[in-house]
Amino acid sequence: MLAPVDDVAAWGETLDNLLECKTGRLVFEDFLRTEYSEENLLFWLACEDYKEMTGGTEMAVTAKRIYAEFVQVDAPRQINIDCVTREEIGENLSQPGPHSFDRAQRVIYGLMENDCYPRFLKSEIYQALLEQSERR
Incomplete structure (x- = not known):
């Protein structure tokens, strides 16, 4: 699941950017599942x-x-x-x-x-995607 470079970076700017992107929502949901939330x-x-x-x-x-x-x-x-x-x-x-x-x-x-999103931005899931997108 590779997202365009600008998408992954944009997810880190605001929660709205993340929620407006279908891939972003799926990645966020996967992260939330690991936190049972x-x-x-x-x-x-x-x-x-x-x-x-x-x-x-x-x-x-x-x-x-x-x-x-x-x-x-x-x-x-x-x-x-x-x-x-x-x-x-x-x-x-x-x-x-x-x-x-x-x-x-x-x-x-x-x-x-205020709670889940800041943790998501620090998560391995998001950091790995961000790193991957920056390498392209």
Whole structure:
């Protein structure tokens, strides 16, 4: 899996650059898996997809799936959010809108940006890719 030189370097500039690149997301997810925290990225990506939805039925089904997989207490991939945000999402499930997960998504983005992302930049995975891309 070789990425263009500018991509790998750009991933190190901002978390957004990393998340906007499909290869970057895959590498970041691999890294997060080694730290047992890939649920943060998976939740963030699920929210991004959710916001693109237009149909009410599709949105309702997806909102329930996201809630069951990431938000509810004891969810298989439970994300680390405060109980107020968790309850707010639960209350909105009966009538989910495009912004139902915004608050939680911001919290998780902040966690990734301030916690996982800096560790990713220091990781062997990223450093090796960066070195490889600079050699070309």
